[in-house]
Amino acid sequence: MESTTIKQVTVVGTGVIGNGWISRFLSQGYDVIATDPAENAEKRMRASIDQAWPALEKQGLAKGASKDKLKFEPNLEKAVADADLIQENVPEREELKRKVLAEIDRFAKPDAIIASSTSGLKPSTLQADCSKPGRVIVAHPFNPVYLIPLVELVGGKDTASETIKKAEEFYQSLNMKPLVISTEIEGHVADRLMEAIWREALHLVNDGVATTEEVDAAIIYGPGLRWALMGPFLTLHLAGGEQGMKHMLEQFGPALKLPWTKLVAPELTEELTDRVVEGCEAQTTGHTIAQLEERRDEFLIELMQLLEKYWPGANLNGKI
């Protein structure tokens, strides 16, 4: 279902993320203009979209979707002039992003939404040099952008609530799952979690405990199987037996003091304990732990059947 207010989209910056956005926008039937000052950017962009397209065809294109609805326009001013939404994807450097967003702000239509794909910077920082900061928002996607549904939406202190609402509707129209985050912090939410696991993984490799391949194996054959369905909280809620998270915090709370990672944990106060337990119970209202376990098991069986075709051991068609 296309957005009612957004028809024309412009993508600024055509690296891996920008090109991923273009593929997703096109696959959902939108008209897209792309701009990038780099030499050969158009050629690389078209090759990247050709690479993504078979997957999108397999998944099913929206009515009217076509690679022909993409136009490359090297001039930024011309590229953004008629856009209803501009998705910015220049390299992750604060000064550069602020400069480019201020330019977009100058050339865009007054009611256009300006969305930054930044993985780490706060929207309040990014909108600081814009004359109309109310329309600036963070819309942070995940690679491959044309397939992964999550997009984190974060407003800065000057972002209008109407902007967040319109953006949420727009990204839903792309078959995405927008997660609106009300408190802005560096790295938003998902990247903080990924960065924690990434830093710990680097420590393990740095300390000679495991190779990159062993770290990956420790995830893909174990916890990775559960995270696609449940995330870290629900996973533990279901590891605690009938008492769920309450039991887990009692049993493994003390482990937070142990040197099981290089990350220092917060104090497990009564308030935090309540917040975590009540959160897990709210997520699963109306369902017993036994029902949740049954659902998890059915999923895991189907997932593992699927993965037999793809895990490293399968070595499918000469692909790893």
Add this chain to the structure above:
Amino acid sequence: MESTTIKQVTVVGTGVIGNGWISRFLSQGYDVIATDPAENAEKRMRASIDQAWPALEKQGLAKGASKDKLKFEPNLEKAVADADLIQENVPEREELKRKVLAEIDRFAKPDAIIASSTSGLKPSTLQADCSKPGRVIVAHPFNPVYLIPLVELVGGKDTASETIKKAEEFYQSLNMKPLVISTEIEGHVADRLMEAIWREALHLVNDGVATTEEVDAAIIYGPGLRWALMGPFLTLHLAGGEQGMKHMLEQFGPALKLPWTKLVAPELTEELTDRVVEGCEAQTTGHTIAQLEERRDEFLIELMQLLEKYWPGANLNGKI
């Protein structure tokens, strides 16, 4: 395929993990004796196995597999006397584990393997009070133990290499993916990664940035989808375009200094950079990034079709 050397298995401690092991052993056709000093332990154990059994039937039982091959024996000495392998799953307290393992060591056959399911303790610590420490090993599984294939095998300083070899063969006979870890640290490998994400998640909830449900959503619709296939290193290797991990470390290396998590990262030295890049290249030998991307995309499409049935929005058959 049953192990050639291990026929009779004893499970000590019948909580969530112990019962998960029993279900897996039974489903693969093994004879199992279980022991636990708690009141009503046998009743709870049998209920837990009944809960797991339909999933195991769905997955396919081994020839001769039967719930009737399980015997409960409250006396520890009798329970372990004839076992070829004893799987210990008492609560995660060092003193208690050491005491129980020393008892098992006293009563077990000389050539029996003694495996601890500890998630955090080092095998050198656990084997310290045993008269035959050469046969003591850590075999750390993941919940639900009857379905998740990963088992981390870690030997202590006195563990015989023959023990590790026999254990590896045995856990493979259970359709598991043993990961032999040569350097013992608290939390082994997978739990360090999980503990890092868990501690960061607790910080986010504690700081009021996100609810438990939002943290879970930030994983299940995003990075969780990739981890079941690739783990953290290969995921980033494929996010770096044609240059892979090399490009990612150049572009996002500086972010390791930023406060994107509360975990302090290691210095990204030339040596660590080389180790990470060479590791990723070794994992993917003979395959281009384009081939790897194609494989990833095909997997993601199938996974998301599967998850449509299970994600919270689906609310399948009254299950969440």
